[in-house]
Amino acid sequence: xxxxxxxxxxxxxxxxxxxxxxxxVAVNSLDADIRDGEFVVLVGPSGCGKSTTLRMIAxxxxxxxxxxxxxxxxxxxxxPKSRDMAMVFQSYALYPHMTAQExxxxxxxxxxxxxxxxxxxxxxxxxxxxxxxxxIDKKPGELxxxxxxxxxxxxxxxxxxxxFLMDEPLSNLDAKLRTQMRxxxxxxxxxxxxxxxxxxxxxxxxMTMSDRIVVLNDGELQxxxxxxxxxxxxxxxFVAGFIGSPSMNFFDVELDTSRGMPTLVHExxxxxxxxxxxxxxxxxxxxxxxxxxxEDVEAVPKDTRNAISTxxxxxxxxxxxxxxxxxxxxxxxxxxxxxxxxxxSGRELTVQFPQDRVHVFDRSTGEALRNRxxxxxxxxxxxxxxxxxxxxxxxxx
Numbered sequence: 058x059x060x061x062x063x064x065x066x067x068x069x070x071x072x073x074x075x076x077x078x079x080x081x082v083a084v085n086s087l088d089a090d091i092r093d094g095e096f097v098v099l100v101g102p103s104g105c106g107k108s109t110t111l112r113m114i115a116x117x118x119x120x121x122x123x124x125x126x127x128x129x130x131x132x133x134x135x136x137p138k139s140r141d142m143a144m145v146f147q148s149y150a151l152y153p154h155m156t157a158q159e160x161x162x163x164x165x166x167x168x169x170x171x172x173x174x175x176x177x178x179x180x181x182x183x184x185x186x187x188x189x190x191x192x193i194d195k196k197p198g199e200l201x202x203x204x205x206x207x208x209x210x211x212x213x214x215x216x217x218x219x220x221f222l223m224d225e226p227l228s229n230l231d232a233k234l235r236t237q238m239r240x241x242x243x244x245x246x247x248x249x250x251x252x253x254x255x256x257x258x259x260x261x262x263x264m265t266m267s268d269r270i271v272v273l274n275d276g277e278l279q280x281x282x283x284x285x286x287x288x289x290x291x292x293x294x295f296v297a298g299f300i301g302s303p304s305m306n307f308f309d310v311e312l313d314t315s316r317g318m319p320t321l322v323h324e325x326x327x328x329x330x331x332x333x334x335x336x337x338x339x340x341x342x343x344x345x346x347x348x349x350x351x352e353d354v355e356a357v358p359k360d361t362r363n364a365i366s367t368x369x370x371x372x373x374x375x376x377x378x379x380x381x382x383x384x385x386x387x388x389x390x391x392x393x394x395x396x397x398x399x400x401x402s403g404r405e406l407t408v409q410f411p412q413d414r415v416h417v418f419d420r421s422t423g424e425a426l427r428n429r430x431x432x433x434x435x436x437x438x439x440x441x442x443x444x445x446x447x448x449x450x451x452x453x454x
Contacts, residue, residue: 063128063219063252065091065114070123072109072276083109085276087123094250096243100263101273101299107256108224110273114254115144115222127219138168143213144222147229149205151197157208158184158193161215168216183215187245203234214245221246221253227262239266260300264288272296289431294346294423297416303351303380306390309420312343321347325386326365331412337427341419345426348416351380353429354392357409369404383408 072084084106091097099107112118114125116137125133132140143164151160161180165171171179184190189207197205206226213221227235227242243266246253257263263270264284272279272287272295280292284300291297297305310321310328319335321328328347330338338345357364367383367390379399381392383406392408400406413430 063091063093065220065252065254066124066126067091067110067114068124068126070110070113070125071121072106072113072118073121083276084113084120087273087276087278089271089278089281091252091254093252096246096253096255096266096268097271098255098257098263098267098269099271099273100257100260101279103258104275105273106276107258107271107273109276111144111222111224111254111256114220115142116140117144140220141218142220142222143216143218144224145209145213145226147225149197149209149229151205151208151212153197156194156196157189157200157211160197160208161193161212164212164216179215180211183211187211187214202230203238206230206238210242210245214249219252221251221255223253223255225257226255228257228259242266260302264300270300272299274299285431290428291416291425293425294348294418297348297418297425301350303391303393305348305350305416306354307418308347308385310345310347312338312345321345323347323386326363328363328410334412334415334417334427338417341426342421344420346418346420346423347410348418349410349414350429351391351393352378353411353414354390354394355409355411356392356394356398357407359407361407361409363412364407364409367406367408369400369402369406371402372400374399381406 067087067089070084070087071082074081074083087110099110101107109118113120116132116135120133123133124131127140152163155163158180161183162176165176165179180193181190184193187207187210189204189211192200192204192208197208200208209226227238230238239262255262255266267284269281269283270287271281274295280287280296282290287296287300291300294307298307308323310323313320313322319330321330359366365385367385370382370384370389372382373380374396377396379394379396381394381398381400382389383392415427416425416429417427418425
C-alpha cells in the first residue's frame, strides 16, 4: 500500500525568535535531503531545534529564511492543509467529545471532497489494519494511552499523505508499550513506504527506528547519516558523546613526539600510537581528545602494551553485560564488560584501549580526526579473553 511520492528538500532553513533579550536562533541554516519512503529521525538534546524544524516543515511555524521543497514544489509559504503532510503529536491531540472513528475522519472531512461513505470505508479499513476496529465507537477517555496513540496514528494514516511528521509520539507511554509501539511504527512505515520524519530526544528510538539520523545541537546540523555511521564514525565530539549509551569516554591528551614513538600523554597514563593513527593527527597540533566507547574498553593483564591501571568505583550487573565504573586520574569512566564479570568496589582493574577502536578529536573544534575502524558485518560485540566471573588473568586484584 503506497499512495504518492515524498522527496523532501530542506534548504538553508532558519528560524530566529525575537524577544526583549535579543534574537534566539532556534534553527540555523539547516540543509537536508530526505528521500522518498525514508524514515528519518531528528534527534538532539532539549532546545536543539528539532521540534521547531518539524513545525516549520508542517507549516505550523513560519521560517525566518530558507525553503522547504516537496517533490520539486516549494511549499514554504503554503498553509499546513495544503502540504499533503500528516502530523502525529506527543499529546495525541484527540478531540475528547468525538469517538475514535470521528477523530480519524475529521481531517478527511476538512481537507477532501470524499463522500461520507468513502470516508467511513477508509476509516474502517485503516482501523482494521491497525487492530483498533473494536475501538472506533469509543471516546478518548475510554481508551488507554497506547490505544489513543494508535487512534492518533490512524488519523494520520487515513489521510494517505506524502509525508508523516511525528513529534515524540511515544514519550507518554510506559517503557514496555513504547518498545512495542516502536516496532509497530516501523512495520507500518515499511508497509506504506511513506516518507516519515520523526522527532525524539531518545537515542534508542533514533538508532533502532531510522534509516538515517539528523543530529542537531544548538540549532545546527552536526551529522546526517545512518545510525551506524553516526555511532562508529561520528563527525565530531558532540555526536560521539550524544549517540551511544553509556556515553563515550573522553580524555584530554597532549601529543609528545620527542620520545621516538608518538605518544598521547594524559595525567594518568601514556598511550603509544601506531604510525597509522599518528599519520591521521599530523599537522593538527598537539592538543587532542582521545575517545573510547565503554564496550571497546578491554580488561587485560598488567603487562599489556598501553595498559592503564584503574580502580573500580561501582559495578552494575545487567545480566548480559556489566557496567563497570572506573577511576582514572580522579575522574570516573565506564567500561562495559561481559555479564559474568562482577568486580567489587575498590578493586584494581587494568584496562586497554584497542588502537583500532579509538577516536581522536581536535580539542579546540571537536572535529573528528580519526574514528575507529568500522566493524565487519559479522563482528561480535562480545569481549574476548574473559576467563571467569572473577576476571582472573585480566589484571583484577
